Amino acid sequence: MKKLALISVSDxxxxxxxxxxxxxxxxxxxxxxxxAKVLSDNNIVVTEISAIxxxxxxxxxxxxxxxxxxxxxxLFRRDNDSDVKQAIxxxxxxxxxxxxxxxxxxxTAANPKSTLDEIIENIDIGGPSxxxxxxxxxxxxxxxxxxxxxxxxxxxxxxxxxxxETRKKLAVAAYSHTANYDTHIANYLENKFSIPPTHxxxxxxxxxxxxxxxxxxxxxxxxxxxxxxxxxxxGKEISYNNILDLVAAVELCxxxxxxxxxxxxxxxxxxxxxxxxxxxxxxxALKCDPVSSFGGIVAFNKTVDIETATExxxxxxxxxxxxxxxxGALEILKKKKDRRLVIQKKSVLTEGKTFRSIPGGVLAQDxxxxxxxxxxxxxxxxxxxxxxxxxxxxxxxxxxxHTKSNAIVYVKDKATLGVGAGxxxxxxxxxxxxxxxxxxxxxxxxxxxxxxxxFPFADGLIEIIKCGAVSVIQxxxxxxxxxxxxxxxxxxxxxVFTGIRHFKH
Numbered sequence: 026m027k028k029l030a031l032i033s034v035s036d037x038x039x040x041x042x043x044x045x046x047x048x049x050x051x052x053x054x055x056x057x058x059x060x061a062k063v064l065s066d067n068n069i070v071v072t073e074i075s076a077i078x079x080x081x082x083x084x085x086x087x088x089x090x091x092x093x094x095x096x097x098x099x100l101f102r103r104d105n106d107s108d109v110k111q112a113i114x115x116x117x118x119x120x121x122x123x124x125x126x127x128x129x130x131x132x133t134a135a136n137p138k139s140t141l142d143e144i145i146e147n148i149d150i151g152g153p154s155x156x157x158x159x160x161x162x163x164x165x166x167x168x169x170x171x172x173x174x175x176x177x178x179x180x181x182x183x184x185x186x187x188x189x190e191t192r193k194k195l196a197v198a199a200y201s202h203t204a205n206y207d208t209h210i211a212n213y214l215e216n217k218f219s220i221p222p223t224h225x226x227x228x229x230x231x232x233x234x235x236x237x238x239x240x241x242x243x244x245x246x247x248x249x250x251x252x253x254x255x256x257x258x259x260g261k262e263i264s265y266n267n268i269l270d271l272v273a274a275v276e277l278c279x280x281x282x283x284x285x286x287x288x289x290x291x292x293x294x295x296x297x298x299x300x301x302x303x304x305x306x307x308x309x310a311l312k313c314d315p316v317s318s319f320g321g322i323v324a325f326n327k328t329v330d331i332e333t334a335t336e337x338x339x340x341x342x343x344x345x346x347x348x349x350x351x352x353g354a355l356e357i358l359k360k361k362k363d364r365r366l367v368i369q370k371k372s373v374l375t376e377g378k379t380f381r382s383i384p385g386g387v388l389a390q391d392x393x394x395x396x397x398x399x400x401x402x403x404x405x406x407x408x409x410x411x412x413x414x415x416x417x418x419x420x421x422x423x424x425x426x427h428t429k430s431n432a433i434v435y436v437k438d439k440a441t442l443g444v445g446a447g448x449x450x451x452x453x454x455x456x457x458x459x460x461x462x463x464x465x466x467x468x469x470x471x472x473x474x475x476x477x478x479x480f481p482f483a484d485g486l487i488e489i490i491k492c493g494a495v496s497v498i499q500x501x502x503x504x505x506x507x508x509x510x511x512x513x514x515x516x517x518x519x520x521v522f523t524g525i526r527h528f529k530h
Contacts, residue, residue: 029098030122032064033057033074033090033152035129038172041067043124046179052122057089058082090151099123099158103165123159124169127152127202131209141217148210153203163196164189170202204228225380225387238265254373255346259358260365263344267322267365271344272373274324277427279374281420282326283439286310290321293429293447298440299420303347304333309440314461315340322346324369329354395525397422403501403522405510410496410519413438414473418498418521421475426527432477433458433485435469435494442467451480455488462492469493477527479503483512490516500526 030052034040037060044054044064054071056064064071074089075081082089098120101108112119128149133139159168167187169178174195181187205228215222229249238245245265255271257263263271274289277297281287286306288296296313300306303325311318319340325347329337334354337345338361345358346367358366374394381388397419404410410418421436428434429447433454436442443462445454455474462469470493479502480486486509489497501522503509513520 027118028052029055029118029120030124031055031074031090031095031099031120031155032060032124033155034060034124034126035149035152036126036172037063039175040064040124040172041069043172043175043179044069044071046183047122050182055120058086087150090155093117095120096154096158099155099166100162102162119165121165122167122169123155125152125155125159126170126172127156127206130206130213134209134213144213149206153206156199156203160196160199163192167192168195168199170195170199174198201228201230205230225389227380235265236262254370256368256370257365258368260344260361261363263365263367267344270322271324271346271367273427274322274344275346275369275373277424278324278326279372280423280427284327285325287324288313288318288321289324290317294424294427294434294441294444295321296441296444297424302333303327303329304336307333307336309438312465312467313441313444314465316465317461318342329358331357334358393426393527393529397523397525401524403524404519405501405506405522406513406518406520408514408517408519410473410521414496414519415521417473418475418496421473422498422523422527425475425477426529428477428529430477430528430530432475432527432529433489434475435459435462435472435489435492436475437469437472442469442472451476451478452485452488455485459488459492471495473497475499477529479506479526480509481505483509486512486520487516490518494518496520498523500524502526 028051030047032040032044032054033056041064047054048069054064054069055074055077056071057074061071061073074095077094078092080092094117097112097115097117101112101117103119128147130147133147134144156168156170159166169175181191208226208228212226232247232249232251235245235247237243269292270289273292274287277287277294278285281297281299283299284302284306285299286303287294288310295317296310298306298309300309320343322344323342328349328351329347330351331353334357338357342364344365344367346369348369375392376394377392378389379392417436417439420439421434424434424441425432428444431448431451431454433445433451434441435458443458445458448454448457459469472494473496474489474494476499479500481503482505486497496519498521501524510520
């Protein structure tokens with residue numbers, strides 16, 4: 026009996042070598058138009074699909090493989106007498122190896138220059154059908170969807186035959202391949218046609234396995250395209266917790282803008298500041314809480330230079346991230362072998378969705394990307410904040426947005442002085458922030474404070490006033506807002522309502 030292999034690939038990486046090896050193993054090659062031409066140009070005897078089907082490729086290649094002689098050759102059960110009889114009666118020959126990868130829809134859709142018509146034409150029809158049919162009949166058919174599978178497959182084929190276990194693995198990989206493909210198509214069209222999503226779809230490839238998750242007894246991995254955003258080019262393997270803190274540090278740094286430095290510990294800011302240069306921004310950020318910063322993650326939004334690198338080397342830091350490092354800075358920073366150095370390759374801020382797993386499903390929400398508009402700020406007290414205080418209030422508001430609730434943040438001259446995070450009571454967050462500031466010798470007199478949500482009672486505001494803060498920014502919206510405003514007026518401080526809450530759980 027003939028041994029047939031069908032090849033139809035958009036990604037032609039290593040396909041010539043693969044086809045030649047199949048021929049050496051006694052297979053006759055069937056291929057579609059462009060693939061057939063590439064193989065023929067490389068002196069491989071190939072039969073075009075149309076010679077099998079007796080029907081030409083039509084509609085600019087939209088229809089070429091959708092034919093009973095092709096799908097019958099893939100799908101008939103070799104151990105089923107009725108199937109075998111029907112195959113013989115209808116001149117259907119068995120196709121035992123199928124090598125298919127799909128039109129580059131994902132790449133085309135990601136290209137801003139692509140038109141809608143071009144994107145639609147890159148929705149593959151016959152390809153996914155071939156893949157699914159082959160995977161369904163995995164007992165008899167091997168389906169390859171990725172050039173990375175070729176070498177190990179050929180090693181096994183050259184040794185004699187393809188095992189059941191290999192065909193099972195290839196089938197699972199095939200369905201993962203088409204599932205990912207369809208996920209991208211559905212997500213793109215929902216967005217393009219402004220159709221609200223009806224399903225939660227995620228199908229990301231395993232990028233790398235991690236040593237463990239939040240704790241050593243938890244396994245973990247990175248799925249998707251982490252490397253598009255970050256390049257970890259020096260130090261130990263990055264961990265699950267490192268990644269969470271790295272993203273938090275970079276998001277806050279981007280949000281602050283100007284020349285910023287952020288220091289994150291356990292997903293909360295240990296310090297953040299703006300400076301004339303990265304060195305000054307780091308020194309001012311570190312001052313907020315040098316104890317908690319030990320072992321933290323530091324992010325910059327400007328190039329790290331020699332002066333900054335020298336200062337960074339004075340304490341233990343898990344990660345240093347920046348868009349770039351000077352050659353001299355790298356020479357200094359690479360002296361610490363374990364510390365990770367990371368280049369941020371593109372913006373991490375997004376207006377997309379964020380997700381949390383829950384029993385039985387997923388919580389989905391829009392990302393907290395709302396911007397504070399100055400003309401929508403509402404000064405609710407008799408006293409107005411000065412221009413400098415208003416700038417500090419807006420800075421503090423951004424820090425509070427990136428701090429776990431309940432959050433209270435003290436700021437002066439665009440640098441954090443105290444951060445209270447993640448407490449069950451807002452008044453406790455206010456007290457902790459003051460305690461941390463005093464612990465590090467920082468004077469809160471003349472500072473401003475931000476609260477991520479409204480004050481349910483005036484006591485939280487009074488606690489802030491006690492330490493010397495002169496202005497407060499908060500969302501407002503409490504049934505006791507007037508009580509809180511009255512307390513601010515009685516103590517002659519200014520207060521601004523944003524109308525925006527920034528809970529972070």
